[in-house]
Amino acid sequence: MSIYTCGVTPYNYCHVGNARPYLVWDVIRRYLTYKGYSVRYVQNFTDVDDKIIRRANEEGVSALAIADRYINEYFKDMDALGIARADVYPRVTDHIPDIIDMVKRLIDTGHGYVIDGDVYYWVESLPEYGKLSGRSLEDLKAGARIDVDERKRHPMDFALWKASKEGEPAWDSPWGLGRPGWHIECSVMALKYLGPGFDFHGGGSDLIFPHHENEIAQSEGALGTTFARYWVHNGFVNMAGEKMAKSVGNVVRVRDVLEKYPGPALRYYMLSTHYRSPIDFNLDDMPAAQRGWERLRNLEDNLERTLAGQDTTLPEQLSDDAKKFLTTLEEHRQSFEKSMDADFNTAQALGVLFELARDLNSYLAAGGISGERAAVLAAGRDLFLTLGGILGLTGVGGGQQDRALIEGLIQLVAELRQEARARKDYATADRVRDRLAELGIVLEDTASGPRWQYK
RNA sequence: GGUGCGGUGGCGAAGAGGCUAACGCCGUGGUCUGCAAAACCACUAUUCGCCGGUUCAAAUCCGGCCCGCACCUCCA
Numbered sequence A: 001m002s003i004y005t006c007g008v009t010p011y012n013y014c015h016v017g018n019a020r021p022y023l024v025w026d027v028i029r030r031y032l033t034y035k036g037y038s039v040r041y042v043q044n045f046t047d048v049d050d051k052i053i054r055r056a057n058e059e060g061v062s063a064l065a066i067a068d069r070y071i072n073e074y075f076k077d078m079d080a081l082g083i084a085r086a087d088v089y090p091r092v093t094d095h096i097p098d099i100i101d102m103v104k105r106l107i108d109t110g111h112g113y114v115i116d117g118d119v120y121y122w123v124e125s126l127p128e129y130g131k132l133s134g135r136s137l138e139d140l141k142a143g144a145r146i147d148v149d150e151r152k153r154h155p156m157d158f159a160l161w162k163a164s165k166e167g168e169p170a171w172d173s174p175w176g177l178g179r180p181g182w183h184i185e186c187s188v189m190a191l192k193y194l195g196p197g198f199d200f201h202g203g204g205s206d207l208i209f210p211h212h213e214n215e216i217a218q219s220e221g222a223l224g225t226t227f228a229r230y231w232v233h234n235g236f237v238n239m240a241g242e243k244m245a246k247s248v249g250n251v252v253r254v255r256d257v258l259e260k261y262p263g264p265a266l267r268y269y270m271l272s273t274h275y276r277s278p279i280d281f282n283l284d285d286m287p288a289a290q291r292g293w294e295r296l297r298n299l300e301d302n303l304e305r306t307l308a309g310q311d312t313t314l315p316e317q318l319s320d321d322a323k324k325f326l327t328t329l330e331e332h333r334q335s336f337e338k339s340m341d342a343d344f345n346t347a348q349a350l351g352v353l354f355e356l357a358r359d360l361n362s363y364l365a366a367g368g369i370s371g372e373r374a375a376v377l378a379a380g381r382d383l384f385l386t387l388g389g390i391l392g393l394t395g396v397g398g399g400q401q402d403r404a405l406i407e408g409l410i411q412l413v414a415e416l417r418q419e420a421r422a423r424k425d426y427a428t429a430d431r432v433r434d435r436l437a438e439l440g441i442v443l444e445d446t447a448s449g450p451r452w453q454y455k
Numbered sequence B: 001g002g003u004g005c006g007g008u009g010g011c012g013a014a015g016a017g018g019c020u021a022a023c024g025c026c027g028u029g030g031u032c033u034g035c036a037a038a039a040c041c042a043c044u045a046u047u048c049g050c051c052g053g054u055u056c057a058a059a060u061c062c063g064g065c066c067c068g069c070a071c072c073u074c075c076a
Helices: A017-035 A050-061 A063-080 A095-110 A136-142 A184-194 A206-223 A254-260 A265-269 A283-307 A320-339 A346-365 A372-391 A401-421 A428-440
Strands: A002-005 A038-041 A112-115 A117-119 A158-163 A177-181 A198-204 A226-235 A237-239 A280-281 A441-446 A449-454
Touching: A002 A158, A002 A184, A017 A038, A017 A063, A017 A198, A017 A237, A017 A254, A017 A265, A017 A280, A017 A372, A038 A184, A050 A063, A050 A320, A063 A254, A063 A280, A095 A112, A095 A117, A095 A158, A095 A184, A095 A206, A117 A206, A184 A198, A184 A206, A198 A206, A198 A449, A206 A226, A254 A265, A254 A283, A265 A283, A265 A346, A280 A283, A283 A372, A320 A346, A320 A372, A346 A372, A401 A441, A401 A449, A428 A441
Parallel strands: A002 A038, A002 A198, A198 A226, A237 A280
Antiparallel strands: A112 A117, A117 A158, A158 A177, A441 A449
8 A cells, every 4th residue: 555645844843733644644554554454655844845945034044954953843743642654754855856857747748838937837738627626727716816927828827846036945957946836746756656546645635725636737747647546635623613723823732732641642632533524622622532541541551460471372162251252352343443444433443442441341340360361351452452553542651661760669659658558557648649649640559459650 | 706524412522314322531329449549330312503305214315594614825
C-alpha cells in the first residue's frame, strides 16, 4: 500500500488541527500493517512558501533556518503523540530539478504557458478539471473572490512556477529566477516516491480545492494516467463551532494540550470521532478523554501484573468456560476489524476495545488465574494489546520514563506505611498516601499488598 | 450565489430501513474494602432538530422548514 499525505508548511508550531490528519494516518498505517499489508508512507514538508519567507524576513534569518526549526518542533509534537515516522519526508527545496522537469513537460504537452517568467497551468486544457471537488469552471468563476490576473487565459489558471521577487529564495530555471508554485511540489514528490496510481492520498478537507484538484490536474495532465486511486480527507478541528486556524487566531497548540494531559489522552479524544466528521475541540472535554484512556491503561497494568511469571501455554484440553471465553475474544477481534474496515471507524473500534476491556476486567475480577485461566487471560491480553496498539492507546506506558529511578524510594515509603497500618495507625498511613498523591503518585492497597502508579 | 457536511441522553460519540439506540465520561445504588482507589454488577434516551410522507416496519428513505459549520482565497 502506498500513501501520500500533504505535510505541514513549517513556519510555526503545530496546533491540534494540524495534528489530526497525521494521527488519522498513523492509525490507518497501523491497521493496514496489522492486516498484513506492506505500507509505504510519504509525507512532504513544504519548506519554501510565502509564510516561511515572511517569517524569515521578520526574524532576519534564512527561510531554510525557519523551516528547519519548525520541522524539528513538528517532530517533537508528533513523537509526543506517538505518531510513527513516515518512510520518507521529501522537502520541496531538495526537488527543484524534478519540479522544473515537470513544469517543462506540462508546457510541452500544452497544459502550461509562460508569461514574463511565471508559468501557469491552463485549466481548460483538461476536460475533467474539477472532478475531485465536484466543481465546474463556471461555478468557480462565479464564486471567485479574488482579483483576476488579466494576463491569464482563464481566471482559475494557477501558478506552476513563480518568478522571484527581491529578497526571496530563488532557483535558476528555463524561465528565469523563480520558485515553485504551491501545488506542483506534491505532484512531483508523490510521483517520484510512489509512482503514478498510488493507493491513498490524504490531507485535510480544506485541501480538496484547490490543492488536490490542482495536483490531479498537473499529474494527470502530464502523465495521461491516474494520479492517486483513493482520496482520504479528514474533517476539521473547530473551536466553539469555528474552524481552528492560525488565520482565525483560535489555535490551541499540541504542546499546550500536552502540558496538561498525556499524549494518549489527546489521541483518544481525536479517535473517538470518525475521521471525516468535524471535532469541536474543547479543552474541558480532555479530562473525560484522559479518564477513558486511563481505564485502558489500568487494565493493561493489571494484566501485566497478574500474568507476570505465569505459565501461559494453553493446555490441550480446555474447559467449556475457557473455550467460550476464547470464542468471545475472537468475536471482539472480528467486530474491531469490521469497524475499521468500514472506512476506518475508529470511534466504533474504540467501543469494541472497551467491550473487550469489560470482559477482561470481569475475568480478572472473577478470581484465580491458576491452570488454564492464566493461558486464556494471556490470550485476552495479547488481543487487547494488539487492538489497543492499532489505536496507539496501549503499550505506551503512562509516564513510566522515570519509573525505575523512583521505584525503590516508593517501595520504601510503602513499606513504612504498611507498618503504620499494621499498628492501626491509619492517620499516618493516610497522610503518606495523601502526600504521595500531591506528588502525582497514586498508592493503592490491594489484597496482594500495596502498589503504585502515576496519576 | 455555487458546492458539501452535520443536528442522537447531563457531556462526548457510534449507528444509515427490522435484534434491548453501541461505547466512553459524569451521576445513583450495590459488591469488595479499616477508609479510599481500581474493578465488577445494576440503573441512567419509549426516543434520535421540527412538520409531513413512503413502508407491515424509519434515528435511518423522500419532501418542506429551522438551526450550525466548512469549502469556493492562504489553510491540516
